[in-house]
Amino acid sequence: MKQTNMDLKTAIRQANGIVIVGHYNPDGDAVGSTMGLKYLLANMGKAADVIYPNAYAQNLKWMDPDGSVLIYNGNTAKCQALIARADLIFCLDFQALGRTDAMTQPLTESRAFKVLIDHHIGPALDEFDLCFSETAVSSTCEKLYQTIAAELDVALVDKRVASCLYAGICTDTGSFSYACRHAGLFRIVAELIDRGADTVRIHRAIFDTFSASRMHLLGYCLHKKLVVMPEYGTAYISLDIEEMERFHYQAGDLEGVVNYALGIEGVSFAAFFTQRQNRIRVSLRSKGEVDVNEFARQHFNGGGHKNAAGGSAFESLSETLARFERLVPDFYTHEIQPKRAALPPIFTL
Secondary structure, three states: OOOOOOOHHHHHHHOOOEEEEOOOOOOHHHHHHHHHHHHHHHHOOOOEEEEEOOOOOHHHHHHOOOOOOEEOOOOHHHHHHHHHHOOEEEEEOOOOHHHHHHHHHHHHHOOOEEEEEEOOOOOOHHHOOEEEEOOOOOOHHHHHHHHHHHHOOHHHOOHHHHHHHHHHHHHHOOOOOOOOOOHHHHHHHHHHHHOOOOHHHHHHHHHOOOOHHHHHHHHHHHHHOEEEEHHHOEEEEEEOHHHHHHOOOOOOOOOOHHHHHHOOOOOOEEEEEEEOOOOEEEEEEEOOOOOOHHHHHHHOOOEEOOOEEEEEEOOOHHHHHHHHHHHHHHHHHHHHHHHHOOOOOOOOO
16 A cells, blocks of 8 residues: 555545546446445535446446436546546445456556555555455445444435445345345444435345346346256356347346356356457356355456456357366365365254
8 A cells, every 4th residue: 555644534625526436347336335435425515426437237326316427438538537637536346446447547547546445355555545445344335334434424424325335235245145244234234224224125226126138138047058067066157249139138137147056056156157349257156165266366367255256258258168167177176175065054043
């Protein structure tokens, strides 16, 4: 981390131009944390621009009812100008500037004071002036709330802020089905409810607003594209561009699909491959102590968390799948098999 004597409150107070950045393919935690911070800063009398590298899912747009978010790949010149003029840049829900895709260069060249708030493994500390990073928390939204409590004032958390932070926590824990074993998280959730988060309506807005075409795409994935390798405790799904277009794919339609593969009994390692214009996007999930972060780093130019990671491949989809199948036996021998025995029973009293 760069040498600085400035704390967060001072950095905000002195800032004249503030930009808040999320990662490429922004998910619920990215949108929840960035929009929550935008509303918090507004409560401090500070305006901020939120910029994402590319579009985000329709079911998250309720957090930006005015349509204020800027998408870099559709408003490049305006976004570059805002970044160049900014004297304070918040980077939320990613650990290195490279996670912002085409925005990496203008962010790197910016001389603004950069603040990282995140929960991913391996933060690039040298890229930021101030870092609030902790892998033990469930989400960036949880870390943001902790940061507000420690560095600012929780009285600034109103209904808008609370709703966004709850949304990020809810999505990054799979509706509280993983990464949520510490009691402190639920104390924060209780405080967010006290401050106006309507958990029922938020859950409905996120999970009960999918299009019929998205549901048909999910059905296709499970019926036609699911490959199970039971001898290796592994399952995967893949989609090419033509298949996605056939079901009128929209940003966010494939969020969580990989978890269906992981939900099969006996499967400890799941992968989801989607073909994009210039790469194959790879999503990896695991159970228990099986670590997919290192697998993503070594083989797919990525990383993330122990049980949830992602990356990219720059070959054809068929070549990527063939390479993955060649890698699985060794991963099973050295990572899955030794750790499957440590998995506790599904549930016992």
